[in-house]
Amino acid sequence: MKVSGIFAAALSAFFAAAALLAMPQNSSAPNDTLAGIVPGRTRVIDLAYAINDHLPPWPGDKKTFQAEPNATFEKDGYFTRSFWMLEHYGTHLDAPIHFAKGGATVDQIPAQKFFGPGVVIDVQREGRSNPDYALTEARISEWEKTHGRVPSGAIVLLRTGWAAYWNDAQKYRGLDAKGTMHFPGFSAEAVRVLLQRGVNGIGADAISVDTGASKNYEVHQIALGAGIWQLENLADLTNVPETGAYIIVAPIKLEGGSGGPCRVFAIVSK
Numbered sequence: 001m002k003v004s005g006i007f008a009a010a011l012s013a014f015f016a017a018a019a020l021l022a023m024p025q026n027s028s029a030p031n032d033t034l035a036g037i038v039p040g041r042t043r044v045i046d047l048a049y050a051i052n053d054h055l056p057p058w059p060g061d062k063k064t065f066q067a068e069p070n071a072t073f074e075k076d077g078y079f080t081r082s083f084w085m086l087e088h089y090g091t092h093l094d095a096p097i098h099f100a101k102g103g104a105t106v107d108q109i110p111a112q113k114f115f116g117p118g119v120v121i122d123v124q125r126e127g128r129s130n131p132d133y134a135l136t137e138a139r140i141s142e143w144e145k146t147h148g149r150v151p152s153g154a155i156v157l158l159r160t161g162w163a164a165y166w167n168d169a170q171k172y173r174g175l176d177a178k179g180t181m182h183f184p185g186f187s188a189e190a191v192r193v194l195l196q197r198g199v200n201g202i203g204a205d206a207i208s209v210d211t212g213a214s215k216n217y218e219v220h221q222i223a224l225g226a227g228i229w230q231l232e233n234l235a236d237l238t239n240v241p242e243t244g245a246y247i248i249v250a251p252i253k254l255e256g257g258s259g260g261p262c263r264v265f266a267i268v269s270k
């Protein structure tokens with residue numbers, strides 16, 4: 001790709017590259033998804049948590065992350081580490097194969113699916129009165145009445161407010177005495193509506209996109225079964241507007257992976 005004005009603001013080049021990537025394959029129609037973003041008048045919100053060995057683990061996961069020095073300044077004159085981690089730990093992406101046999105592995109998801117307009121549905125109020133709250137079709141309709149139809153290619157993020165508990169694993173997972181978790185999530189009916197809209201992916205600021213109390217992971221079954229991806233343990237979504245943000249999702253390209261650690265960026269107007 002020849003970027004004319006290579007010395008122009010780095011952001012401009014970045015948007016040009018992003019626009020190219022966001023263009024659907026085998027399509028000559030220009031993609032105007034980024035049209036609302038004015039280079040130089042945006043800021044980037046990092047929606048991923050830093051990875052270490054004391055993040056809230058999925059119940060039952062004992063070993064989660066380990067890093068060791070590989071090369072050191074003292075011995076080698078430079079610094080590298082090796083690390084080991086679970087694919088589903090910290091801010092991560094669930095690839096279709098996580099729940100759908102024969103589904104795409106994380107490296108097989110087409111790159112253009114990782115770019116899209118952000119749709120943030122705020123259910124903090126609902127979650128405060130009912131930690132088992134599951135997103136309803138009615139709540140999506142309410143969002144659409146205010147902001148218009150959820151656009152095709154959207155990345156739909158559920159703002160539960162649970163990111164506020166990230167540093168308290170007990171509270172974040174809401175584990176009760178019986179070992180059941182409690183936090184809000186998507187529902188089967190909500191995901192079916194979003195699939196009709198043609199969204200690229202869904203995500204939540206909680207340890208699962210299903211509700212904590214879910215036993216059969218219906219959202220996982222339906223969303224991943226339909227071939228879209230999911231984001232879990234997203235960082236605080238407070239500053240991402242309900243509409244108008246542009247989301248860039250950058251998962252590790254792990255061959256054969258069921259998912260993996262992921263950087264997620266929201267580009268919002270200043």
Ligand SMILES: [Zn+2]
Binds near residue numbers: 088
């Ligand atoms: Zn996962």
